[in-house]
Amino acid sequence: MGDGLCRPDEVPGLTDDVLLRSYCATAPRNRISLAELAGGDFAGDVLDLKRLIADPPEGWTARDHLAEFVVRPLLITFRGLLARGFLPVGEIAVELGAESSATGRIVVEEVGPATAASVPPAIAALDGWLDELASAGALVTGDERDRIRCAFDEVVAQELRNLSAETAAALAGDHPWQRFVHVVDAGQDEVLRRVVQLVRERSARCRRESGVPRPLVAIDLDFCALQPEQRVRAALRRVGEAHGIAEFTDPDVLPGLYRACWPSFVERTGLRDRDGLYDEYRRSIAWDGESLQTDDLAPGIRQYVRDLEHAGARVVWLTGRRHRVRAATEEFLADRGLGHLDLRTSDPDRGVAEQKVASLREFRGCELIAAFDDSAANRAALSTAFPDALVVPVRSQLFTSDGAAGGIATFESLPTPVPLGRGHSGEARLSHVTSLGKLRVGELSTRPTVWAQGVELTAEEQARIVESLVADAVTSGRRLGEEIASEADPVRAVWQVITAKPFGASRSAYPLAAAERDLRGSIEAGEPIRFVVVGPSLKQDGSRLKALGGLPDLAELAMLVRLRQLDEAVRQVHPPGVRVRALTDASHFRFREPQRCEDYHAEFAHQVAAVGAADLVAVEDFDDAADAHPNCGDRTQRPELLESHCERYESAFAGLDIRRNPRAVLAEAATLDPARPGQPRFADLFRSVLHAVDIPCRSGDPLAWSQQIYEDPFDLARDVPAEVRRARSDLLVSAWNETITYLANKHVDADLGYEALWQDDVRMSLSIRPTPGRLRFVPLGGSGVMPWHGTAALNPNNEVAVDYAISLVDQGFRPLYAPRIPTRQGLRQPWLMTPPRLLDRTGRPTEPLLTRIRLRPK
Helix, strand or coil, X not given: CCCCCECHHHCCCXXXXXXXXXHEECCCCCEEEHHHHCCCCCHHHHHHHHHHCCXXXXXXXXXXXXXXXXXXXXXXXXXXXXXXXXXXXXXEEEEECHHHCEEEEEEEEEEEECCCXXXXXXXXXXXXXXHHHHHHHHHHHCCCHHHHHHHHHHHHHHHCCCECHHHHHHCCCCCCCHHHCCECCHHHHHHHHHHHHHHHHHHHHHHHCCCCCEEEEXXXXXXXXXXXXXXXXXXXXXXXXXXXXXXXXXXXXXXXXXXXXHHHHHHHHCCCCCCCHHHHHHHHCCCCHHHHCCCEECCCHHHHHHHHHHHCCEEEEEEEEEHHHHHHHHXXXXXXCCCCCEEEEECCCCCXXXXXXXXXXXXXXXXXXXXXXXXHHHHHHHHHHCCCCEEEEECCCCECCCCCCCCECCCCCCCCCCCCCCCCCCCCCCCCCCCHHHCCHHHCCCCHHHHHHCEECCHHHHHHHHHHHHHHHHHHHHHHHHHHCCCCXXXXXXXXXXXCHHHCCCCCCCXXXXXXXXXXXXXXXXXXXXXXXXCCCCCCCCCCCCCCCCCCCHHHHHHHHHHHHHHXXXXXXXXXXXXXXXXXXXXXCCCCCHHHHHHHHHHHHHHHHHCCCCCXXXXXXXXXXXXXXXXXXXXXXXXXXXHHHHHHHHHHCCCCCCCCCHHHHHXXXXXXXXXXXXXXXXXXXHHHHHHHCCCCCCCCCCCHHHHHHHCCCCCCCCCCCHHHHHHHHHHHHHHHHHHHHHHHHHHHHHXXXXXXXXXXXXXXXXXXXXXXXXXXXXXCCCCCCCHHHCEEEECCCCEEEEECHHHHHHCCCEEEEXXXXXXXXXXXXXXXXECHHHECCCCCECHHHHHCCECCCC
């Protein structure tokens, strides 16, 4: 092909692009061109479009169908090509599947070099086609054209968000999508992440050491966390009208609050300063309660506060606003889901900087880690008073600043993991988070088209994966044991094996002295070493954000393989090996439907047999094991005891309603917690249970509704859509009640002496921070998520890991479906999510996928 034109698959690296492999079909297939799809002036001319949207996923509107199966693939394909320096040339088409329905892929036959001159008209042409498609969609469906086009624009905005600077530069020019181009400055991202990391490190110290002060972060309000654009424009208009300055009517740039910001404003508006104008502008800014309600939140501030709180910070609003507007300020913040934070206002008779320092010193048991402020005087005072704190200048893009170097313009940082297809990374990545709450769920793409692109494994292919995984684990376990077999003391030898890196044990938590206590008897008697562990429970598929179905997948199977590896390693130093008693608590702490439990454990039993662990692992119901133990109390007493403990929690929390300012109520519950020593704390467990409550599936996109709810389940502000607000309220109440039930059951267990269940065997703990004296066992190294709390996936080394389904699909992982996993309620649960690099061009598993999957070595 001449003139620099080529087929997309001839572009170096393009066929390896994770998203383009899912959204761009390079080989000609059944298709319809964009021009044909939206052509015509009346409904009879758009028969192809009518067929395309005739059978949308259940619960979807035609508008949703077009946005996800046509517009998003188009945006991702265009953006992906452009990020590599190319543009589609010639005909662009929509790939069609059975009965002429859209597959969610775009067909591009030729690409050519992208230039600064060629990009804007190409975007203008695509945007014009979106207009035509919206008009055609309105003719076919009867929906309003503007509503359809608005849905398309939402997709454009989502796909052009969080771009790298290089990708954004490729989108430069005068075109309709320029308003959607969004970049997070690299320096700003680094500063914000650094603060969160400092908070996280301090929080970790607080957990390890008593007396360490809690991390404190202070954030200024005006021209920092809040943007008073309307008040500033109104003040300028008043000054302009008084002095006949037309340029003050609607300027492109606005002045900051302080005198140091004024010269820059005057210069950028092309005016010569006049004596007293700044003072008059400052006096003209309104500070009454009604005017304060017109302010806007700075971009990213709500999410950043959540990030800081998740990391363990106490966040305080530290403002120069006077005490007289405190009530109006509290109302504003509460309406936006930020009213639970401490607010410190100022006395007009004292300097603001002095008062900020004094306010921070009042937080006993806390230490300032970072402060954000737009005032140079305030920053100087804070830096002097708290030399170890990071004091960050804030210079909003809307307003001129004092010219301070560094700092941030907004509170936006890049999500983790870094989004694909935007110029940051080309590899599908695991999130490595330990809680769903640490993901920015609302910023992730649910990619509903990917589920239909899954791979159907044959029984033979699945068996090859399992056999290869087991064989490698047994071999490596034998090798590990042989390396330690020369140790003279058998107890020490076994201790070295069971605390070796593959099994994730902490030798500080389980020292040799503990092993002497637990292991000596079995070893000298020549018997297997018996372990007891609580779990597995059930796959946490309630919201589908963690897992799409309720059956065990490759993650649970890999855990069993790890136990086989442990057994093989121990046999090299103690030939009887080990036995593991797994006490399943599926419906012990929280009620679960019996059929749900039966289905999970029937499949788990099949996995035990499949990996050859039938003689190694014995699964028992938690309550049945307690009934059979002579030292455990009578289960018939449980209902009465449970009611008593529930009443104790309900009495302690009397008057609290989690639906009213949820974060503040949860903080108050933490102070009223009636938990006994050694029992879980209510607030901590609530945050965990919150992400395990069942949420109904409302549309063909299995993740979309839960995503809306969990974007911020604590946010019940007025600007949240009413149905989402109601669903979040129901979620919070359910989590509150289930947490009380869970904790009450823990207390009943203590009352009935259930600790006897682990007194006869070695207690194996799955906790990252086990109680001293317990053997930590990490089934899948590198994953802070239990196998039944997420979805099986592969890391870059083809090692089995666990991550959350919504993060995996956002990162372009593809589902592999196993023969034994049925479709339920229209959903098919993946057995494994794999990076596309392990699939061939036809979408089938490659040899490395079938034969080289491994357990992580540490």
